[in-house]
Amino acid sequence: MELKRVVVTGLGAxxxxxxxxxxxxxxxxxxxxxxAPITYFDTxxxxxxxxxxxxxxxxxxHFDRKxxxxxxxxxxxxxxxxxxxxxxxxxxLDTVDKFRVGVIWGAGIGGLxxxxxxxxxxxxxxxxxxFNPFFIPKMIADIAPGNISIKHGFMGANYTTVSACxxxxxxxxxxLNNIRLGYSDVIVSGGSEAAVAIAGMGGFNAMHALSTRNExxxxxxxxxxxxxxxxxxxxxxxxxxxxxxEHAKARGAKIYxxxxxxxxxxxxxxMTAPHPEGDGVVAVxxxxxxxxxxxxxxxxxxxxxxxxxxxxxxxxLKAISKVFGDHAKTMNINSTKSMTGHxxxxxxxxxxxxxxxxxxxxxxxxxxxxxxIDENIDPELNLTLNKAQKRDVKIVMxxxxxxxxxxxxxxxxxxxx
Numbered sequence: 414m415e416l417k418r419v420v421v422t423g424l425g426a427x428x429x430x431x432x433x434x435x436x437x438x439x440x441x442x443x444x445x446x447x448x449a450p451i452t453y454f455d456t457x458x459x460x461x462x463x464x465x466x467x468x469x470x471x472x473x474x475h476f477d478r479k480x481x482x483x484x485x486x487x488x489x490x491x492x493x494x495x496x497x498x499x500x501x502x503x504x505x506l507d508t509v510d511k512f513r514v515g516v517i518w519g520a521g522i523g524g525l526x527x528x529x530x531x532x533x534x535x536x537x538x539x540x541x542x543x544f545n546p547f548f549i550p551k552m553i554a555d556i557a558p559g560n561i562s563i564k565h566g567f568m569g570a571n572y573t574t575v576s577a578c579x580x581x582x583x584x585x586x587x588x589l590n591n592i593r594l595g596y597s598d599v600i601v602s603g604g605s606e607a608a609v610a611i612a613g614m615g616g617f618n619a620m621h622a623l624s625t626r627n628e629x630x631x632x633x634x635x636x637x638x639x640x641x642x643x644x645x646x647x648x649x650x651x652x653x654x655x656x657x658x659e660h661a662k663a664r665g666a667k668i669y670x671x672x673x674x675x676x677x678x679x680x681x682x683x684m685t686a687p688h689p690e691g692d693g694v695v696a697v698x699x700x701x702x703x704x705x706x707x708x709x710x711x712x713x714x715x716x717x718x719x720x721x722x723x724x725x726x727x728x729x730l731k732a733i734s735k736v737f738g739d740h741a742k743t744m745n746i747n748s749t750k751s752m753t754g755h756x757x758x759x760x761x762x763x764x765x766x767x768x769x770x771x772x773x774x775x776x777x778x779x780x781x782x783x784x785x786i787d788e789n790i791d792p793e794l795n796l797t798l799n800k801a802q803k804r805d806v807k808i809v810m811x812x813x814x815x816x817x818x819x820x821x822x823x824x825x826x827x828x829x830x
Contacts, residue, residue, distance in 0.1 A: 416593040421669040421825070422661050423502025423654030424766050425494040425603070429465035429647050429753050433497060437763070438770050440752060441778040442801045446631040447753050448645050454611055461623045463630030464609045465647035465754030483547050484560070485524035486607035490650035490759075491557035492564065495601050498652035499565065503666055504599065506565060515569030515597045516558035517588045519581030519604030521758030521815065523554030523573075526610040557605055569597045575758070577815030578718075580604055581651065582761030585823055586675035588655045598660045603762035605650035617646060620685065624721065634755075635782035636719035636748035637726050637796050644720040647754030651762030653769075670769045670825040673808070674705025680818030687725050687814065691732030694812070697820035698736045701810065705824045709737045712744060712824070713804065714777055716768045716811045719748025720755050727789045729812065734791060745777040745804055747797035752781055761813035765823055768809040772827040777802045 426433060429447025430440030440447070447465040456462035472481040472489050475496075481489065495516075499506075504514075531548045550556055555573040562571045570591055574583040581604025588600035617623045624643040626633035634645040661668060678700055680693035687694070702709060717729055726748075734741045749767045756763055771777050783798040790796075810824045 417595055418658035419589050419592045419655055419672045420658050420661050420828070421653050421672060421769060422656045422666040423498040424669060424769065425497030425501060425652035426763060426766055427467065427470070427490050427494045428649040428763055429467060432467065432470060434501065437766070438774070441749060441767055441770070442774070442776050444779045444781045444800065445752055446781060447647065448630045448633055450630060451609065451614070453609060459614055460618045460625050461614060462627045463633065463645070464614065465645055466609055467649055483551065485527045485551045487520060487524060487605045488551070488557045488560055490607060490648070491518060491605035492560055494603060494605065494650035494652040495561045498601065498603070498654050502654040504654070510598065511566050512568045513598040514567040515591065516561045516567055516571050516601045517574065517584045517591065518558035518561070518602065519574045519584035519758050519761065520554040520557060520606060521575060521577045521580045522606060522608050524552035525608050525613055527551040529610055529612040561601060567601065570600070576819040576821070577817055578755065578757050578760050579813045579815035579819040579821040580758035580761065582765070582811070582813035582821035582823055585653065585655070585761065585765060586677065586821060589672050589675055592655055592657050598657050600655045601652060602655055603650060603652035604759040606757040606759040607648045608757055609646055609648045613646060622722070632782045634721045634751050636721045636751050636780055637787060637790055638783045639785035639787040641721045641723060641726065644722055644750065645754035647756040649756055649763065650759050651766050653762065653765065668828055670772055671828055673707065673824045673826050674701055676701030676704055676822040678820045680820065682818055685816050687728040689724065689728055691728040691735070693818055693820050694729055694732035694814065695735050697822045698732065698810070698812070701822035701824050707808065707824065710740045712737070712808050712810050713806045714745040714768070714771060714809045716764045716809065717746060717748050718812045718814045719750055719780070721750065727787070730790055730794060742793045742795070745795055745797050745802060747777055748780045749778050761811065761821060764813065765811045765825070768811045769825055772806045772809055772825065775803055775805055777804050777806065
């Protein structure tokens with residue numbers, strides 16, 4: 414069976430450095446930090462008092478008050494970014510075959526704040542089980558694609574992938590394969606997360622995963638820097654319209670990129686720590702290259718997982734050197750988490766968008782906040798430090814890894830036509 418080609422025809426972004434695609438790209442290329450003191454709750458007793466929150470996001474700009482109350486923030490973010498991507502794609506919702514349009518979404522946690530608040534309310538009550546009737550449908554991770562499909566009438570494949578921080582990369586790979594095999598013409602894919610909440614911050618602090626650079630939050634996310642001390646929690650969403658190539662051409666769609674392939678692997682090592690030699694990461698990138706029919710030297714740039722954790726950054730760069738050999742020194746390697754923070758289940762989506770935009774504009778966004786050389790990192794690697802770099806990027810890879818050892822890798826190609 415001949416696999417169908419898959420392209421990206423629409424993008425949508427809701428991030429800590431921009432509330433739409435254009436703003437997101439401006440933030441990326443200018444090295445904007447999205448990290449700032451938390452405004453959602455009192456952080457006086459928290460070890461970490463900052464995060465990458467959305468700025469100036471008002472749900473009532475997108476939903477009426479009654480609808481907004483029925484949606485957790487992660488679902489609101491999903492619907493807003495999906496709406497932008499659908500509009501950007503130019504798909505005619507009146508004529509497209511909606512039985513062949515699906516939504517495959519990623520969320521690592523889902524409605525954490527909803528769960529948190531309902532449990533707090535119960536604990537502070539008299540023991541009577543007075544729960545909001547929307548508690549469960551607001552909380553469950555699959556409600557984001559469910560609401561997107563309900564709004565637009567999409568009746569194809571519809572589900573959520575959950576693999577911690579690899580969730581939206583898994584969603585994109587599932588969407589790729591669904592279209593490749595001829596099951597759908599169009600898939601709305603991506604991911605969303607809204608874990609900047611008491612439970613999210615408290616939980617990640619308890620496992621010593623977060624940076625505690627409270628004196629300088631805007632510089633706290635510092636991938637590859639010797640003084641990095643943990644990731645910065647982010648929130649938001651990214652959406653991509655994946656479409657069968659001939660379907661897109663027939664309707665005269667603009668095409669951002671071709672999705673050449675995806676790879677998956679497991680570290681099979683530890684609940685949260687990466688394998689110190691990056692064995693699982695080596696496997697996922699090799700699997701991705703094989704799936705895409707590429708050689709290592711074909712890749713121009715890699716948007717790394719690059720979370721700004723002491724162990725993770727070194728392991729990933731070791732893996733890149735193993736897979737790409739001397740060619741690794743000629744590529745642009747970057748981490749846009751230095752600007753957006755770590756969006757958990759949405760990370761793969763917004764970073765894939767960053768990678769695609771780097772091809773479109775010929776600019777690789779920087780890894781900001783780098784001040785101190787880490788002797789454990791090969792100094793010959795071009796980590797795109799502190800300033801964006803111009804480059805004609807034809808093929809770009811995006812890495813995303815999750816707690817539990819889940820690894821996902823997606824690779825995109827710029828089309829000449």
